[in-house]
Amino acid sequence: MKGKVLAAVSDAAPGLISGDDGRRYRFDASTVRSGPLRAGQEVDFDISGDMAVEIYALTNQYGLSPEVGRGWINFYFSSTGRVSRRQYWLYGVLVTFVVSVVLGWIPVVGQILGLAAFWSSIALSFKRCHDVGRSGWWSFLPAIPLVLTVVVSMVEAANHAAMAGTILLAIVTLGSYVWVFVAVYVRRGEPGPNRFGPDPLGLPIA
Structure with missing residues (x-):
């Protein structure tokens, strides 16, 4: 049966659970199988007389599943799976930008947050590529002409040559950025599951 903890176990009294059947059941710490319980937690339990036994927590005291935190960590830092345009x-x-603005000025915290945001941006870009059916490495496609632009500009500057090659590569770089932006970050993902995972539309993040 499932229910909610009304009162935790104390030195003076046993704990109390309100079951889905409308009845209340007492319990003691020895029957809890998933660590100390707090008021407000949802639990699964068996019944022995008027006592709840074999109790397992389904949520923490805030009503959140233990999987929620893990889900958000995976969302921001795992490069596997898919994310929708809205996500x-x-x-x-948006969330990364706001958090960086609010906390980025704090010494040390700002540096750590910057590194975390950098990796998160890569992971999320990979998952956007996955959503449209492409490898995550497509997000780095504009970096190729960008690097070539820098190298060619240095060579042309050193030889006092015309900057025709640099200008041409700069145009190619800009075009590749626009193409990736539209094809990956604006385009709707593939409907239904693909080789990278299920369609993220309609699925909760955690």
Whole structure:
């Protein structure tokens, strides 16, 4: 049976659970199988007379599943799976930007947050690529002409040559950024599951 903890075990009295059947059941610490319980936690338990036994916590005291925290960590820092456009722009870009602005000025914390945000941006970009059916490495495609642009510009500057090669590569770089932006970050993902995972539309993050 499932229910909710009304009162935790104390030195003076046993704990109390309100079951889904409308009845209340006492319990003691020896029957809890998943660590100390707090008021407000949802639990699964068996019944022995008027006592709850074999009790397992389904949520923490805030009503959240233990999987929730793990789900958000995976969302921001795992490069596997898929994210929808809405998830990417709202929970990825916007939330990361706001947190960086609010906390980025704090010494040490700002540096750590910057590194975390950098990796998170890569992980989320990979998952956007996955959502449209492409390898995550496609997100680095514009970096190729960008590096070539820098190298060619240095060579042309050293030889006092015309900057025609640099200008051409700069145009190619800009074009590749626009193409990736539209094809990956604006385009709707593939409907239904693909080789990278299930369709993220309609699925909770955690």
